[in-house]
Amino acid sequence: MVKVLLTGGSGFIAAHIVDILLEHGFDTVVTVRSEEKGKRILEAHPNTPKDKLSYVIVKDVAQEGAFNEAVKSDPPFDYVLHTASPFHFNVQDPVKDFLDPAIKGTTGILKAIKSYAPSVKRVVITSSFAAILPGEEATDHSKVYRASKTFAEKAAWDFVAKEKPNFDIATINPPLVLGPVVHYLNSLEAINTSNQRVRNIIQGQMKEQIAPSGTYLWVDVRDVALAHVRAIEVEKAGGQRFFVTAGYFSNKDIVENIRQSHPKLESNLPPSDSPSDLPENIYKIDNTRSQEVLGLKYRPLKETISDTVESLLTVGV
Structure with a gap:
């Protein structure tokens, strides 16, 4: 074995x-x-x-x-x-x-x-x-x-x-890693730095104004985890670097996904007409190697945010 x-x-x-x-x-x-x-x-x-x-x-x-x-x-x-x-x-x-x-x-x-x-x-x-x-x-x-x-x-x-x-x-x-925290580590103190922005949004900390995104690339933690395992399973992965990202996002995108997946949180969210800070002419990215060598198929932001919010609500955020 x-x-x-x-x-x-x-x-x-x-x-x-x-x-x-x-x-x-x-x-x-x-x-x-x-x-x-x-x-x-x-x-x-x-x-x-x-x-x-x-x-x-x-x-x-x-x-x-x-x-x-x-x-x-x-x-x-x-x-x-x-x-x-x-x-x-x-x-x-x-x-x-x-x-x-x-x-x-x-x-x-x-x-x-x-x-x-x-x-x-x-x-x-x-x-x-x-x-x-x-x-x-x-x-x-x-x-x-x-x-x-x-x-x-x-x-x-x-x-x-x-x-x-x-x-x-x-x-x-990986860039910013979002996604559900496994239940046995799930506490407000143990929330990883990336997920803190999701917590802050559902707690109403961005109700008046959406905080700057800071970074515009993200990936689901479950896809990052799979990348690690696939990197030992795929022989030709040796000697390579793998840029694992699902693509672009902004804090505004997170807000709108929460609005759709958890409408009960509406009162804590900023107005739907709040602007996005995602640049129009943003840098190009290439995650081809992670898909072709490791076989990754990236989760959409909608699924990641919904699952993340659910895991945070479990501990009473």
Whole structure:
């Protein structure tokens, strides 16, 4: 049986990856920061045998040798999906909060795999559209995040080129990731940064004025999760970067989709004649590789927003 190590197992994207790995028949081990999070994942999959889903604790991905024990396994791992990396705007120290965990976490797991898990054939790394964009100085938190993803991904490609390990790598590069939060992580505090805009809209925080969209590309979390799994299933995915996006959106589009799918929330929404800030002459995108190599068929925004709102209403937003 094929065995996979998934880092950052309680994260927004990783929680969906767990479900897909199990559906596709992979023996799955997740890394988590605490016993509590590990137990929560197991409790959410009560019908899954213990040998099909388990967890190991990695408290701090930025620590030297953090993954050394986690990658050791009997039977050994065939693949590793590395999703563990910070993304939030509550930054006190850009280096400690963002850059170290992203860069050291990525190089650390690659070193551990090379030294202690020679059976691993491929490592799939969660990168970001931010790593594709032209670089800018890290003068605010979003740019620090962009830098962390850019440097972490570059460090991974450099490692493979220099160290020539037994495995190859592939990266998944999504833009803004929207979609339902799995129920066992569903709390107001645990909402990922991207979904916070949906929460803010349904709470009435944009009733007077729709906030600037900031970014105009999006993708459903379930499609991002599938991309990770397909990247280990498709042989020719090795050595490639995959820009995974469903296309363009604006906060106005989110508002209108909520208006259609959840009319009971009308009183919290801005007027229907509120303007959109989506530029007329917007940049071109190309997600062909993700469709042709990974076989992705992207969900429409309408489905994503409806499901996201439903998952947030479950916790009483």
